[in-house]
Amino acid sequence: MKYLLPCSQCGAQHEVVRTQAGEKLSCSCGAELEIPSFRDFQHLKPASGAAASVAARRPINDLPRRLVLVAGMLLIALGLVVGSYGGLLRTGIYVPERQPSRDPEIDAAIDDLSPTDAFELWTSYRDQGLGPYQVPYRYMAEWTRQFYTRFLQVGLGMLGLGIVLVGVTLCWPTERKTPART
Ligand SMILES: [Zn+2]
Numbered sequence: 001m002k003y004l005l006p007c008s009q010c011g012a013q014h015e016v017v018r019t020q021a022g023e024k025l026s027c028s029c030g031a032e033l034e035i036p037s038f039r040d041f042q043h044l045k046p047a048s049g050a051a052a053s054v055a056a057r058r059p060i061n062d063l064p065r066r067l068v069l070v071a072g073m074l075l076i077a078l079g080l081v082v083g084s085y086g087g088l089l090r091t092g093i094y095v096p097e098r099q100p101s102r103d104p105e106i107d108a109a110i111d112d113l114s115p116t117d118a119f120e121l122w123t124s125y126r127d128q129g130l131g132p133y134q135v136p137y138r139y140m141a142e143w144t145r146q147f148y149t150r151f152l153q154v155g156l157g158m159l160g161l162g163i164v165l166v167g168v169t170l171c172w173p174t175e176r177k178t179p180a181r182t
Contacts, residue, residue, distance in 0.1 A: 002047035007031055015047050065172040072165025075158045083155020090148035095141040 004013045009031035016025070021038040036044065113121065 003041055003044035004047050005033060005035060005044060007033055016044070065169050068165050068172075069169040072162045072167075072169065075162030075165065077162075079155045079157070079159030079162055081155070083152050083159060086148040086151025086153075086155055090145055090152055093141050093145045093148070095145055096138050098138070 002015045002017055005016045005025070006013055007027040007029060010027060010029040012027055012029065014025060014027065014033065016035050018038055018041050020035045021041065023035045025033045025035055027033055110118075
């Protein structure tokens with residue numbers, strides 16, 4: 001990177017680089033100029049400074065970044081709503097412990113029935129039937145809880161994806177890369 005060193009006598013601009021720090025330079029007017037130390041180069045005006053800063057200020061197309069940002073924030077909002085909906089409803093569902101398929105007490109009671117009692121029980125079931133089929137509560141509760149668990153998982157997924165998208169927009173360059181100033 002080149003810097004401009006003005007002559008203290010005639011004002012002519014001389015292009016200098018940092019490797020020349022501390023050296024002397026003769027101007028065409030006859031004046032002897034001392035090139036500043038490496039550290040003092042920061043006070044000099046960069047030779048391509050005007051052009052470089054104009055390029056730096058020209059923004060690149062910002063639309064993709066904004067779209068990703070909006071999508072990410074929408075996903076975060078939706079994920080929070082869907083996830084908390086599923087999560088809250090899920091915790092409100094009571095799923096009873098799984099019952100043994102055969103109840104030993106009922107088995108014992110059946111064993112204790114006299115033949116006539118057993119016959120009467122059988123005829124009553126034959127006449128009245130077992131009633132309409134009912135979906136067991138436990139099965140319904142399990143199914144519903146799984147249903148809301150899906151909501152929770154989908155919501156968490158959307159939340160995570162949204163956070164990633166917003167994070168991407170934070171690292172997104174908003175300006176053209178400026179030449180490294182050394
Ligand atoms: Zn001069």
